[in-house]
Amino acid sequence: MPTNDLMSTSIEERTRSEPYLPPATQPVRAVVWVIHLALPMLGLWLLLANHDDLNGQWHDNLGHFWLILGVAGINVVLGTMISQASARRADARLLLVSLVFLSSAGFFLMHGLATPQIILERGSYGFDLSQPVGLLVASVFAAVSALPLNERAARIVLESQVWLRGGLALLLVAWGVASLVPGLTALSDPSPPQGAGLGGLEPVGVALYTAAAVMMFRLHRRRPAAMLISLITAYALLAEAMVAGMSRHNWHMSWWLWHLLLTLAFVFVAYSAHLQFRREGTSAGLFDSVALSATVRKIRAEYEDALEELVGHLRRRAETRVPVATRLAGKFGLTEGQAAVLDRAGEALANERELSERLAALVDTGNQARVGLPERELLTRALDRVRQAYGDVRMTLVSEGRVSMGGRDYGPQDFPGNEPVRLGTTVVHPLTVKGQLAGALEVPVGMTPQDEVLAATLAGQMSISLENARLYQELSTLFRQYMSPDVANSLLADPRTAALGGELVELTALFADLKGFTSFSERAAPGEIVEMLNRYHTAAVPIILSNGGTIVQFVGDALLALFNAPAPQEGHAAAAARAALAMQEAAEEIAAGTAGYPRFRIGINTGLALVGNIGSPELRGFNAMGDCVNVAARLEGVAEPGTVVIGQSTLDQISPRPRVRPLGGLALKGKQQPVHAYVLSGLS
Numbered sequence: 079m080p081t082n083d084l085m086s087t088s089i090e091e092r093t094r095s096e097p098y099l100p101p102a103t104q105p106v107r108a109v110v111w112v113i114h115l116a117l118p119m120l121g122l123w124l125l126l127a128n129h130d131d132l133n134g135q136w137h138d139n140l141g142h143f144w145l146i147l148g149v150a151g152i153n154v155v156l157g158t159m160i161s162q163a164s165a166r167r168a169d170a171r172l173l174l175v176s177l178v179f180l181s182s183a184g185f186f187l188m189h190g191l192a193t194p195q196i197i198l199e200r201g202s203y204g205f206d207l208s209q210p211v212g213l214l215v216a217s218v219f220a221a222v223s224a225l226p227l228n229e230r231a232a233r234i235v236l237e238s239q240v241w242l243r244g245g246l247a248l249l250l251v252a253w254g255v256a257s258l259v260p261g262l263t264a265l266s267d268p269s270p271p272q273g274a275g276l277g278g279l280e281p282v283g284v285a286l287y288t289a290a291a292v293m294m295f296r297l298h299r300r301r302p303a304a305m306l307i308s309l310i311t312a313y314a315l316l317a318e319a320m321v322a323g324m325s326r327h328n329w330h331m332s333w334w335l336w337h338l339l340l341t342l343a344f345v346f347v348a349y350s351a352h353l354q355f356r357r358e359g360t361s362a363g364l365f366d367s368v369a370l371s372a373t374v375r376k377i378r379a380e381y382e383d384a385l386e387e388l389v390g391h392l393r394r395r396a397e398t399r400v401p402v403a404t405r406l407a408g409k410f411g412l413t414e415g416q417a418a419v420l421d422r423a424g425e426a427l428a429n430e431r432e433l434s435e436r437l438a439a440l441v442d443t444g445n446q447a448r449v450g451l452p453e454r455e456l457l458t459r460a461l462d463r464v465r466q467a468y469g470d471v472r473m474t475l476v477s478e479g480r481v482s483m484g485g486r487d488y489g490p491q492d493f494p495g496n497e498p499v500r501l502g503t504t505v506v507h508p509l510t511v512k513g514q515l516a517g518a519l520e521v522p523v524g525m526t527p528q529d530e531v532l533a534a535t536l537a538g539q540m541s542i543s544l545e546n547a548r549l550y551q552e553l554s555t556l557f558r559q560y561m562s563p564d565v566a567n568s569l570l571a572d573p574r575t576a577a578l579g580g581e582l583v584e585l586t587a588l589f590a591d592l593k594g595f596t597s598f599s600e601r602a603a604p605g606e607i608v609e610m611l612n613r614y615h616t617a618a619v620p621i622i623l624s625n626g627g628t629i630v631q632f633v634g635d636a637l638l639a640l641f642n643a644p645a646p647q648e649g650h651a652a653a654a655a656r657a658a659l660a661m662q663e664a665a666e667e668i669a670a671g672t673a674g675y676p677r678f679r680i681g682i683n684t685g686l687a688l689v690g691n692i693g694s695p696e697l698r699g700f701n702a703m704g705d706c707v708n709v710a711a712r713l714e715g716v717a718e719p720g721t722v723v724i725g726q727s728t729l730d731q732i733s734p735r736p737r738v739r740p741l742g743g744l745a746l747k748g749k750q751q752p753v754h755a756y757v758l759s760g761l762s
Contacts, residue, residue, distance in 0.1 A: 139195045146190030149341050153183030156347055163365045169373040170235035172365055174223035175309070177242060178216045179344070182316075184250040185212020188257060197258050204257025204265040206274035211253070213320050214279060215246075217286035220313055224293035227370060280320050287317035301374065303367030308350035315342055429526045432467075436532050439467035440539050453547040460543055464536065468521055473509070473540065475517040483518055490515045498534070505530065507537030511545040580690020580703075585643045586654040586728060587683055587707045588627065589714035590618065590661065591636035594676030601674075610675060611635060617664035618678075625657040626650070630701050635676070640702055643689045651684045651731035655758055658682055658722040666720065681714030682758075683707075683725035712746040713755055726754040734762040 157179035164172035189208035194200045227235065235242075257265035276283075291313040298306040366374070443460045457473065464471050474483045481488040483506065492499060493508040493515065500506075503524050509517035519537045523529035592598075592614060599607050615632070622629055622639045626647045631638040639657070642650035658680045669675040685706030692701050709725055717723040729738065737760040743752025 139193050143190050143193045143196050145341070146186055146193070149344055150183045150187040150190060152344050153179045153186065156344065157183060160365050160368075163369075164239075167366070167369055167373050167376075168236060169369040170227055170232035171223050171370045171373075172368060173235060173239055173242075174219050175365075175368060177219040177246060178223065179347075180243075181216045181219060181246055181250075182212050182344070184246065185209055185215070185253070188212070188250065188254050191254070192257055198260065198266065201269055202257065202266050203269045203274050204253070206269045207265070207276070208253070208257065210276050210280065210283075210320065213316060214276065214283040215249075216316065217283040217290070217320075220290040220316075221286040224290040224297070226293075229372060232370060232372070283320045284317045287313045287320070291317070301367060304350055305347075305365060305367050308347045309368060312344065312347050429528070432526050433528055433532070435467040436528075436536075439464050440535060443536075443539050443543055453544070453551060456543060456547045457540075460540065464540075468532075468536065469525075470522055471536075472520040473517060475509075475544075476515055481515070481518040483520060488515075488518050498537070505533050507533060509537065509541045509544055511541065511548060516541070516544055580688045580692070582686055583643050583689045584684070584686055585689065585702065585706065586641040586650045586731075587687065587702065587710035588622070588639040588641065588654045588658060588680060589636065589682075589710045590639075590658070590678050590680045591634075591714060592676035593679045593719040595635040598674060598676050610672075613668050614665060614678070617668060618661045621660045621664065622657050625653045625660075627654065627657055630699075638702075638707070640689070643687075643702060644700070651682075651728045652733075652761070654682050654684075655722070655724065655728070655732055655736060655761060659758065659760065662720055662722060677719035679714055679717040679719050680722045681710045681712065681717055681724075682722065682728050683710035683713060684728040684731055685709070708748060709746065709753060712748070712753075713744075716741075716744060716746075716755070717757075722758040723755050724758050726756075729756055732761070736761045 157176045160172055160176035160179065163169070164176055185208045189205065189212070191197055192202055192205035192208060194205070198205075222235075225231075253265075256263040260266050291310050294306055294310045294313065298310065442463050457475075461471065461473055472483060474481050479489065484501075488499070488506070488508075496508055496510060498505045498507045501520075503522055504520050505523050507519045507521065508515055509519055519540055521529075521533040521536060523533055592611075598610070602610070611634075614635075615637070618637065619629060625641075626645070627639040627641050628644060629637055629639045639654070641647055641654045641657075647653060661678055661680065665678040669677055683706055685704070687702040687704035687706045689700075689702045691699070692703070693699055706727075713723045713725060723741070724738070729736070736758055738756035738758055741755045741757060744755050746753050
């Protein structure tokens with residue numbers, strides 16, 4: 079699954095720090111398990127310690143043969159089932175575990191066939207050695223199977239499975255011929271009275287089984303499973319069987335004990351498989367918990383794919399009208415009960431997924447209701463996003479007091495108390511702005527239990543988004559008509575920026591006014607004056623804004639613009655110079671077409687200034703104060719009409735050096751020292 083994605087943490091990772099059983103009961107069960115394994119060894123010690131009283135003989139050739147035949151049959155069935163699971167999963171560990179059971183079954187059968195008076199008249203070396211040899215061979219497979227095989231080792235094992243199975247079969251055939259054909263080899267000869275053994279190799283088998291059990295237990299701690307517990311128990315009992323077989327008291331109680339241990343080991347695994355089969359209703363995944371980690375991850379991925387497919391089917395169930403269980407049971411080999419459980423689980427997951435997607439759509443819709451997004455664009459984007467999660471959602475805004483949707487007209491009276499209107503499989507919610515009907519939203523419902531609540535939540539979110547969009551539009555229009563866009567955006571994004579106060583910032587100030595405005599006003603009508611001012615400012619304002627400037631004052635025919643405040647700006651001195659030259663070009667075009675129009679004169683200076691909101695709690699304005707701004711105003715005063723005068727600090731920050739004409743040191747009002755100034759004629 080995605081990712082997301084459904085299972086971002088694997089079961090193995092989660093269980094490394096969590097016990098399989100509850101802490102209160104796990105120690106008790108562990109003690110019981112240890113007692114079950116320790117009792118046979120205690121019994122063996124009692125039998126051998128008190129040989130005459132307890133370790134008596136019980137000689138029953140036919141009973142022995144049928145016992146061996148039954149247990150060998152159980153082993154063959156288990157080995158075959160695990161072998162099939164190995165082939166189905168392409169898993170090396172399952173292959174090796176199957177060989178544990180098949181080798182034990184084979185040599186156990188050889189032991190049974192060598193029972194006196196079945197084929198041979200009396201006991202033989204083959205009768206004594208078949209099962210110890212089988213246990214020793216199986217111990218090698220058990221130890222290797224418990225190793226954490228990497229990908230390369232697992233591939234080598236799988237590629238060698240024909241040789242492993244074939245070699246085991248040839249070994250069993252050769253052993254059977256050698257031990258059951260009289261006079262062919264020493265294996266068919268009578269064994270000594272004290273019995274025959276492996277010549278000291280039994281401890282090797284015991285050690286291998288012990289190592290296999292320990293490694294399987296470590297695997298169980300990471301991946302708890304009943305089948306792993308049964309396999310650990312089987313390996314422990316097989317190790318004990320080898321210990322019991324070392325007594326070599328044929329037909330005594332201690333000799334029968336290792337037969338009992340072997341029987342318990344294999345029956346325990348068979349019984350666990352039987353219980354799991356009854357619980358799950360199929361043998362397909364009986365031994366999956368024993369598989370290698372790579373196989374478990376692959377199986378988990380298959381289950382996740384199946385669940386994803388189930389969720390997809392559930393979402394399309396209304397269209398196909400085919401039960402989900404019918405479509406998936408055959409594909410994934412599920413029983414009717416499993417398919418029904420999976421159906422319910424998938425439906426719950428589908429509902430959860432639907433809920434998550436719809437909540438995400440609500441969050442995205444809320445995020446889109448931001449400053450600067452027009453109402454129509456906001457609603458179009460929101461509707462596109464909502465339809466991805468909610469289906470065929472429709473929305474209409476009010477027109478002439480009515481909402482037309484789907485051939486129906488709705489008015490405020492159709493939504494008493496803002497309650498929705500139910501129409502079959504859809505519900506129509508009113509959209510309100512400031513308590514008034516502003517539109518309607520039609521949402522499909524009935525697919526999940528949360529549809530009604532989510533539809534109401536969506537309608538509320540869309541109403542908020544619509545109201546915010548209109549409020550932002552009103553505020554934006556109001557602010558931007560009376561202040562610079564940078565200041566307006568700052569206030570809309572964070573009203574705290576309107577607090578009284580300021581900070582010291584390096585900036586470039588641009589002062590401009592119209593030389594000759596007073597004389598023009600004396601001879602022109604008021605309407606002509608306003609028209610003239612608007613023409614100049616209409617040309618100047620976009621130039622200043624496009625160069626990153628912020629206009630903070632209009633005083634009659636004059637304006638003050640700041641660069642690098644309130645928004646930081648690289649190259650602010652050069653930006654102010656470009657704006658000033660462009661303003662003069664625009665002013666020349668305006669004045670050239672109308673006789674008697676005044677001309678701009680502009681002063682620019684760079685330095686530190688106190689920038690912030692100045693005024694009172696009732697009325698305030700954004701402005702800048704300081705020597706830098708005062709000098710810019712004085713330079714504008716000495717500039718000739720149609721020219722731009724800049725200070726030394728501004729010239730020093732413009733690179734490459736612009737084309738200027740020096741004015742020398744100017745004695746400006748309020749300045750004790752002369753101020754070096756320059757007439758700016760162009761930028762390089």
